[in-house]
Amino acid sequence: MSLMKSLLAGAALTGLTAGAALADPALIYDLGGKFDKSFNEAAYMGAARWVEETGGTYRELEMQSEAQREQALRRLAESGSNPIVMTGFAFGDVLTQVAGDYPDTKFAIIDMVVEAPNVQSVVFTEEQGSYLAGIMAGMASESGTVGFIGGMDIPLIHKFECGFAQGFKSVQPEGSVLINYTGTTPAAWNDPVRGGELTRAQISQGADVIYAAAGGTGIGILQTAADEGILSIGVDSNQNALHPGQVLTSMVKRxxxxxxxxxxxxxxxEPGIRVMDLAAAGVDVAVDESNADLVTAEMQAAVDEAKAGIASGEIAVHDYMTDNACPAS
Incomplete structure (x- = not known):
């Protein structure tokens, strides 16, 4: 059922009495769109898997503006949706205000911690998965210069950047990582033209592998990298198949x-903080038929060794958000 329609018919939904109808879960996508080939689409795939396995139905909403956040959460809670899952750190402040008004509704927020008795906060160790991507970039780069292009310039995306730089420097300690961000507003997640411009600028400075951590903007980054004949690295969803043989890997965030x-x-x-790290298969690098020819045996061995080192604690990948600093900078 489309939530856009059900929100418009909020009064009718509130009047439903059938328990099954009132128990439908709900999913709210962040700005960038449901089919962004990245973060939001990964969320959709999880909901689609649930539908396929259970035959259930859920409500969904694609955010069109920041102003919709509180209204969407309240309408969903009042209509009986349970649980309500939202993608993205930007829901944090609104959920903090809303959760207490609906104590019988469970909420899940991805990429932000909200402390409330009816909220599950799901966080990922993006720095660990990005470290693996950095190793692969370091081994694939012939120029010794790679690039990172983030979406919105926020601490969360600096986690990706810093992990990537650490992994790259573990292979090429004298190499260079070029860093750009698309912008400082939520529009940064959906600007593939700007992503392409930044990609060309980094290529002109010698980058031959570029990691895109920019939501829908990343589509422009990966396309431009392919057009210009260099390698790219996708993010969140497995983006290898977008340009087979030209996407080195994707840092998959589950x-x-x-x-x-x-x-x-x-x-x-269950409320509380849920950490989805490398050991829990929360993050990884994707290898499949689309990039198998790019991943050498030596590269795969280095990734496997790093995974074991991270899991054992022998390799400590720094989390940028602990101190807003990166040792690899």
Whole structure:
């Protein structure tokens, strides 16, 4: 069912009495769109898997503006949706205000911690997955210069940047990482033209592998990299197949698992902080038929060794958000 329609018919939804109808979960996508081939689409895939396995139905909403956040959460809670899952740190402040007004509704927020007795906060160790991508970039780069292009310039995306730089420097300690961000507003997540411009600028400075951590903007980054004959690295969803043989890997962030498992838990969703790290398969680098020819045996061995080192604690990947600093800068 489209939530855009159900929100418009909020009064009718509130009047429903059938328990099954009132227990439908809900998913709210952040700015950038449901089919952004990245973060939001990963969330959608988790919901789609739940539908396929259970035959259930859920409500969904694509955010069109910042002003919709509180209204969407309140309408969903009042209509009986449970649990309500939202993608993105930007829901944090609104959820903090809203959660207490609906104590019988469970909420799950991805990429932000909200402390409330009816909220599950799902966070990922993006720095660990990005470290693996950095190793691969370091081994694939012939110029010794790679690039990172982030979406909105916020601490969360600096986690990706810093992990990537650490992994790259572990292979090429004298190499260079070029860094750009698309912007400082939510529009930065959906500007593929600007992403392409930044990609060309980094290529002109010698980058031959570029990591895109920019939501829908990343589509322009990966396309331009392919057009210019260099390698790219995708993010969140597995983007290898967008340009087979030209996307070195994708740093996969299992947002799909977070949404799927929240929907499965339903009203029994466990509150608190849930950390989806490398050991819990929350993050990884994707290798499949689209990039298999790019991943050498030596590269795969280095990734496997790093995974074991991170899991054992032998390799400590710095989390930018602990001190807003990066040792690899």
């Amino acid at each position: 947002v799909d698992n977070a949404v799927y498992e929240a929907f499965v838990a339903g009203a029994d969703l």
